Amino acid sequence: IRRHVKIDDDMIDELEEILIQADFGVGTSLKIIENIKKRIKEEKIKESNQVPSLLKSEVTKILMSEEARFGLSDAKPHVIMMIGVNGTGKTTTIGKMALRFRKEGKKVLLGASDTFRAAAIEQLEVWADRAKVDVVRHASGSDPASVAFDSLKAAKSRGTDVVIIDTAGRLHTNINLMQELKKIRKVLKKIMPDAPHETLLSLDATTGQNALQQARIFKQHLDITGLVVTKLDGTAKGGIIVAIKEELNVPVKLIGVGEKIDDLRDFSAKEFAGALFE
Amino acid sequence: ELTEKLNSIFKHLKGRGKLNKKNIEEALKAIRRALLEADVNYRVTKKFVNQVKERAVGQEVLKSITPGQMVVKIVHDELISLLGQETKDIKMASQPPTIIMMVGLQGSGKTTMAGKLARYFKSKGKLPFMIAGDVYRPAAIDQLQILGKSIDVPVFTISGSKNVVKICQKGIADARRQGRNIVFIDTAGRLHIDEKMMDEVSRVKKAVNPHEILFVADGMTGQDAVNTAREFNRHLEFDGVCLTKLDGDARGGAALSIAQVTKKPIKYIGVGERLDAIELFHPDRMASRILG
Numbered sequence: 055i056r057r058h059v060k061i062d063d064d065m066i067d068e069l070e071e072i073l074i075q076a077d078f079g080v081g082t083s084l085k086i087i088e089n090i091k092k093r094i095k096e097e098k099i100k101e102s103n104q105v106p107s108l109l110k111s112e113v114t115k116i117l118m119s120e121e122a123r124f125g126l127s128d129a130k131p132h133v134i135m136m137i138g139v140n141g142t143g144k145t146t147t148i149g150k151m152a153l154r155f156r157k158e159g160k161k162v163l164l165g166a167s168d169t170f171r172a173a174a175i176e177q178l179e180v181w182a183d184r185a186k187v188d189v190v191r192h193a194s195g196s197d198p199a200s201v202a203f204d205s206l207k208a209a210k211s212r213g214t215d216v217v218i219i220d221t222a223g224r225l226h227t228n229i230n231l232m233q234e235l236k237k238i239r240k241v242l243k244k245i246m247p248d249a250p251h252e253t254l255l256s257l258d259a260t261t262g263q264n265a266l267q268q269a270r271i272f273k274q275h276l277d278i279t280g281l282v283v284t285k286l287d288g289t290a291k292g293g294i295i296v297a298i299k300e301e302l303n304v305p306v307k308l309i310g311v312g313e314k315i316d317d318l319r320d321f322s323a324k325e326f327a328g329a330l331f332e
Numbered sequence: 333e334l335t336e337k338l339n340s341i342f343k344h345l346k347g348r349g350k351l352n353k354k355n356i357e358e359a360l361k362a363i364r365r366a367l368l369e370a371d372v373n374y375r376v377t378k379k380f381v382n383q384v385k386e387r388a389v390g391q392e393v394l395k396s397i398t399p400g401q402m403v404v405k406i407v408h409d410e411l412i413s414l415l416g417q418e419t420k421d422i423k424m425a426s427q428p429p430t431i432i433m434m435v436g437l438q439g440s441g442k443t444t445m446a447g448k449l450a451r452y453f454k455s456k457g458k459l460p461f462m463i464a465g466d467v468y469r470p471a472a473i474d475q476l477q478i479l480g481k482s483i484d485v486p487v488f489t490i491s492g493s494k495n496v497v498k499i500c501q502k503g504i505a506d507a508r509r510q511g512r513n514i515v516f517i518d519t520a521g522r523l524h525i526d527e528k529m530m531d532e533v534s535r536v537k538k539a540v541n542p543h544e545i546l547f548v549a550d551g552m553t554g555q556d557a558v559n560t561a562r563e564f565n566r567h568l569e570f571d572g573v574c575l576t577k578l579d580g581d582a583r584g585g586a587a588l589s590i591a592q593v594t595k596k597p598i599k600y601i602g603v604g605e606r607l608d609a610i611e612l613f614h615p616d617r618m619a620s621r622i623l624g
């Protein structure tokens with residue numbers, strides 16, 4: 055964009071390339087470019103060096119959200135359920151959240167409801183140990199819903215502030231596995247009708263257009279309250295979250311920026327928009 | 333879907349017309365959009381569409397098919413030629429054991445793929461062996477050991493060691509002693525921009541000289557596929573690619589991006605979480621999937 059002095063077709067092409075390569079998707083990229091063209095006309099912008107700030111403000115506008123605050127409700131305990139496709143960073147993110155809450159003086163309990171994948175329970179136990187929080191677990195292969203039930207029951211009796219339920223990775227295309235998640239929700243509601251108070255969908259920043267379909271289907275089955283976008287410490291931009299916000303109105307609440315326990319940040323629409331040009 | 337879209341674009345080009353620059357421009361736009369929506373990289377798509385244009389302009393439209401079908405056929409054939417040949421299985425080394433190293437980004441499916449390949453080669457009469465080279469991820473070693481146990485394949489580890497090169501060297505020596513003839517080295521997920529971790533995997537390559545390095549990539553990867561594939565290839569000159577999680581509904585355009593940018597063959601695909609969910613790569617099936 056800096057190379058061009060005036061705003062012409064080449065500059066618009068360059069904008070399109072930036073947006074598409076950031077995984078915005080064709081439809082969303084075209085929409086944003088139309089908005090920018092409109093503003094260029096209305097605000098009588100002549101210099102192309104003003105375009106980056108136009109783009110940043112257009113993207114920030116879409117992504118800003120009052121409900122994007124990640125925090126605890128007054129519920130005791132506040133129940134967070136972590137869901138998402140395989141390998142997107144759910145278990146690691148739970149470890150990070152656990153430490154954050156404990157540092158805030160909260161009593162945290164983790165529920166090892168991934169009873170399927172090899173060493174999933176052991177992996178969560180290492181994170182619980184690192185965060186210095188407790189974990190409720192059953193034998194590998196046991197019913198995920200019963201682990202969730204026992205976790206919430208234990209939390210209630212121990213006066214826990216926040217329970218975080220880890221679930222097995224699954225593809226949104228697998229109806230049986232989506233049903234399994236619904237069963238976990240149902241079982242939590244037997245103890246607390248408002249649980250889970252937060253259902254976070256984890257998305258890998260390297261995922262392309264399929265992330266929109268993931269969000270659609272997971273939302274359709276489970277009413278998601280927020281997204282966690284992981285692996286933003288790589289070179290992928292995660293631009294698909296703009297299409298997700300526009301279509302489904304699900305806000306990004308947290309981002310993962312590394313594999314260490316403190317590599318968790320609150321989502322900032324401004325910072326995200328700013329990073330598009332890096 | 334693409335064929336219908338192209339048919340509607342060409343519906344006024346009747347009978348024995350020729351495909352010319354004018355009537356093909358709209359078709360090329362539709363093709364470009366289809367590829368971008370399938371996650372094919374922006375620049376790879378641009379290059380591809382130009383190749384299609386060169387092949388399509390001046391083509392006679394055969395009586396038996398519509399111009400739209402003709403263009404789809406050109407696109408399909410062009411995709412298949414770029415995606416590479418039908419898989420040739422990993423070739424066994426002349427001197428056992430054959431050493432295969434799995435590399436890739438975090439969470440792409442390396443550990444599971446190592447288990448799948450070990451099981452696959454065991455079913456073909458080989459004696460597989462696995463090395464737990466991920467010393468970072470919590471319970472990564474447990475994970476590989478559990479997979480190994482489920483298929484009765486030995487897993488080598490040095491308890492407490494953080495020296496990945498040493499673990500791999502000792503592991504291969506152990507495999508030889510036990511008469512195992514194919515060894516799979518599982519490595520930690522890493523970012524292509526992490527100098528220290530890319531250096532580690534380069535040092536492992538230098539120390540143990542794998543016969544095959546397989547880049548394991550998530551089938552739903554978007555535009556970033558070119559960056560990661562290019563960098564891993566630059567550091568390691570890998571031999572082949574595995575594309576995972578293709579049991580989902582991602583179109584898999586990353587396959588074309590990776591193939592175009594590295595010119596390396598895609599060898600195996602992951603189509604599920606179980607260890608039997610592995611298939612040989614078929615370029616024609618992938619081409620149809622990408623086109624939607």
Ligand SMILES: Nc1nc2c(ncn2[C@@H]2O[C@H](COP(=O)(O)OP(=O)(O)OP(=O)(O)O)[C@@H](O)[C@H]2O)c(=O)[nH]1
Pocket residue numbers: 138139140141142143144145146147168171174221222223224256284285286287288309310311312313317438439469521523
């Ligand atoms: N670089 C980077 N790696 C991450 C991040 N979050 C998670 N990872 C890594 O991604 C890999 C997968 O993380 P997990 O927490 O096991 O993902 P998961 O969603 O629980 O996986 P499944 O339970 O198998 O579906 C691990 O190697 C993590 O260290 C992140 O923000 N940045």
Ligand SMILES: Nc1nc2c(ncn2[C@@H]2O[C@H](COP(=O)(O)OP(=O)(O)OP(=O)(O)O)[C@@H](O)[C@H]2O)c(=O)[nH]1
Pocket residue numbers: 140141171223225436437438439440441442443444445466469472519520521522576577578579601602603604605609
């Ligand atoms: N549905 C599906 N899931 C898969 C496939 N391959 C792997 N997985 C799942 O993806 C997740 C990540 O797989 P891993 O084998 O742990 O990935 P990895 O590359 O070793 O991860 P790191 O070691 O953390 O980098 C697990 O939940 C696997 O069960 C596949 O082909 N299909």
Ligand SMILES: [Mg+2]
Pocket residue numbers: 144145146168174220221222223
């Ligand atoms: Mg997990």
Ligand SMILES: [Mg+2]
Pocket residue numbers: 442443444466469472518519520521
């Ligand atoms: Mg692994």
